[in-house]
Amino acid sequence: MIALENLTVRFGGIVALDAVTAQVSAPVSGIIGPNGAGKTTTMNVISGFLTSSGSVTVDGVDPMQMPPHLRTRWGLRRSFQREQIADDLTVAENLWAIADNLAGSRATKRADIETALEFVGITAIAGKPGARLNTFERRLCDLARCVTGNPRLIMLDEPAGGLTVEETARLGDLITAIPDLGRAQVLVIDHDVDLISRICRETLVLDFGRRIAFGPTSVVLADPAVKAAYLGIEADHA
């Protein structure tokens, strides 16, 4: 379970996250909201790129106590809005770049990488250099990086950006299957409400840094305050 308690982030005078509290327990959950709502900010706090007040715990462990780069070893993975594949490394080497920083023997890491490649279905292109991957392959490689090792929390920031409907559907199936792979809980940010409602059991809705709804996805999406935030209609948030 991921527990956000009074999470607050300020950039100067701007409050990017305003006392957000949520107990996320579904295996795959979503964070949605209009642009600038604080979705990526939430992930950046958990990654350790920003300082915040309040707390985040994952299964009772507080990853905020660790320096950012050690959170990966503990089990945090994330993708970014732009895929982050190193062009001069092959697909397998891109996975190695994460496995390098995990605990375990070389043999374990090699096995982990093979499992991740197979899970995502990109074993056939393991030797292909990053520079020659197409958009979908890059997104898949990014996902494979996230499931490498034995992650506890995977955060995907718009994982389906730039993909076609068919590709998004395939990616959605993969994300849904991640919790069966091990112990990982998945958080997904996306603007594609169809994708979110298909793969996420719980969803947190943010607007202007505040939580405006949280709960089972279908209930949340039917909430008038959520509709108002998306359609820009004035509504009573309280």
Place this chain on the structure above:
Amino acid sequence: MRISRSGLAGLTLAVIAVLVLPMAAGGQWLKIFTSTTAFALAAMGAGFMYARLGMVSLAQVGLMGLGGWITLRLNHAYGFPFEVNLLIGAVITSVLGMVLALPALRMRGLYLALITLMVAGGLEVIFTAHQFPNGGAGFWGVGTSFSATMRRPALGQSDESFLRYALVIAVLGFLLIDAHLRSRPGRAWALIRRSEAAALASGVNVTLYKTWAFGLSGLLAGLGGGILAASLGLLDAATFRASESVLLFALVVVGGARFWLGAVITAVLYRVAPGLLNNWGVDADLALVFFGAALLHAVITAPEGIAGQIFGLFKMEAANDRA
């Protein structure tokens, strides 16, 4: 362990150079080729930092001067064999390179380049003010009326054998870089170059690996400086001016920062081209005009440099070659 086609070509060229070059070259050219080898080491250091981490170091020739200074100083102060002096010089240069990395951890792009240029300027002032040790007394070790001998390695007493010796050290330096690029540091650097946030989110200790890169680059510059010192016996402050560091970096871009061949081309342009012009009775400064044109060519049409174009010609998978 895979050996790429370009790597095989490099090792073949190195063997030919070790066997043939010292015999083919005579007189002045032996020293020119030895200093070309020394500068190739430094160019490789600047090249891998630029191509693999996107960091511009404009202090590489200055750091060579530092390596040379320490090697000379140790030579005149103690009776260590050349190898020990060379290694200590290279290691201290490497440590200074890491100190240089401290501001680099916060700055990038133009600002980082400016910091390294300031270091190059500072070293130039020190070298010009104090000159290089020649066996005199005191810390700076500069005497006015004499010059003590710079000992060479047992295996490289003559100019011919010292050129061979320098070439072997350069090959070892290139292999050291290649070994890094093929393993954990290379992967970490590739992520850092993609984005520091992505590297951090992948668990890469960005501070450690950036510092390491500066240290490795400094090590190669220090080795180059030590070799230059032993080849010439005495160093001159004019060799290590800040402008030389800038010129070397420009030529790294022309040669092709990603490839071993790029470092060789850089050093050949830097050292051999002016020598050739001299031989033909043309003013060596004319080389600067060619370099300017070559830099424009590289920036406009050949982002991978001349080495990238050559490898592209032979289809050596330029996109995925490591060194």
